[in-house]
Amino acid sequence: MKELLTRSLSGFLYVAILLVSIFVSKYTFIGVFTVFGMISIYEFQKLIHLKNKRLYLIFIFILVILNVFQDHIYITIPILLLTIITELFLVKDLVTIRIIPMFEKRKYRTSIFYLITSITFLTLIPNYDGEYKPLIVAGAFLITWTNDTFAYLVGKNFGKRKLLERISPKKTIEGFIGGLIFSLLVGYLIAIFSHTLSIVIWLIISIIMSIFGTLGDLIQSKFKRQAGVKDSGTIMPGHGGIYDRLDSVIFASPFLYGFLQILKYVS
Numbered sequence: 001m002k003e004l005l006t007r008s009l010s011g012f013l014y015v016a017i018l019l020v021s022i023f024v025s026k027y028t029f030i031g032v033f034t035v036f037g038m039i040s041i042y043e044f045q046k047l048i049h050l051k052n053k054r055l056y057l058i059f060i061f062i063l064v065i066l067n068v069f070q071d072h073i074y075i076t077i078p079i080l081l082l083t084i085i086t087e088l089f090l091v092k093d094l095v096t097i098r099i100i101p102m103f104e105k106r107k108y109r110t111s112i113f114y115l116i117t118s119i120t121f122l123t124l125i126p127n128y129d130g131e132y133k134p135l136i137v138a139g140a141f142l143i144t145w146t147n148d149t150f151a152y153l154v155g156k157n158f159g160k161r162k163l164l165e166r167i168s169p170k171k172t173i174e175g176f177i178g179g180l181i182f183s184l185l186v187g188y189l190i191a192i193f194s195h196t197l198s199i200v201i202w203l204i205i206s207i208i209m210s211i212f213g214t215l216g217d218l219i220q221s222k223f224k225r226q227a228g229v230k231d232s233g234t235i236m237p238g239h240g241g242i243y244d245r246l247d248s249v250i251f252a253s254p255f256l257y258g259f260l261q262i263l264k265y266v267s
Contacts, residue, residue, distance in 0.1 A: 118250045
């Protein structure tokens with residue numbers, strides 16, 4: 001009972017801080033995710049056995065540059081493409097090999113173009129068209145939480161076929177489909193009640209967050225399995241680390257930002 005209470009309180013505090021930061025202003029959102037990003041970098045470095053303080057400076061530099069020059073596509077697009085390519089290579093490693101190779105140079109490259117830039121693109125999402133729209137990023141988080149929750153519930157009660165057993169034994173194909181269906185439902189409801197983007201666009205966002213969020217969770221699980229740990233950190237009692245809570249949305253954010261940029265320029 002005490003463990004459940006502790007888990008519930010820490011989870012509520014995390015969600016409250018996140019949502020308040022999103023809806024107060026662009027700057028509180030960036031500020032909170034600067035802190036979350038620092039913590040995630042620390043936790044990720046522990047997983048891959050890397051100690052490099054310069055990564056924190058690189059994070060701040062990229063965060064500032066991309067937020068200041070977000071409208072300059074000759075800056076954002078190359079970094080976005082490098083991030084997406086890096087993440088797709090991680091997906092390839094997830095599916096095809098048992099251990100993700102983490103030699104020294106790749107540790108730095110992965111830290112920058114998987115973790116650091118992905119967190120930065122997450123901070124750019126609500127301002128993708130030059131106007132701060134907190135409901136866009138709040139909706140993305142809500143869809144991700146819905147996907148995680150119902151993937152677990154459907155998988156636990158109806159799951160029979162494993163999704164990727166050697167990485168995450170509890171994840172099932174039925175759970176993934178259940179999470180996707182409920183994510184689509186939430187995306188539909190957000191479109192109806194928020195009057196932000198069209199129903200079709202929110203359904204596409206739901207698909208992006210469900211598919212790439214699941215991949216992000218699996219990749220983080222593989223990193224943890226290689227490191228021989230259950231959680232990336234202990235800052236959130238009952239939940240693990242900040243990186244544990246953000247792994248899905250971090251991985252999906254470059255794909256969502258890329259989709260929103262396409263939407264911006266073709267609409």
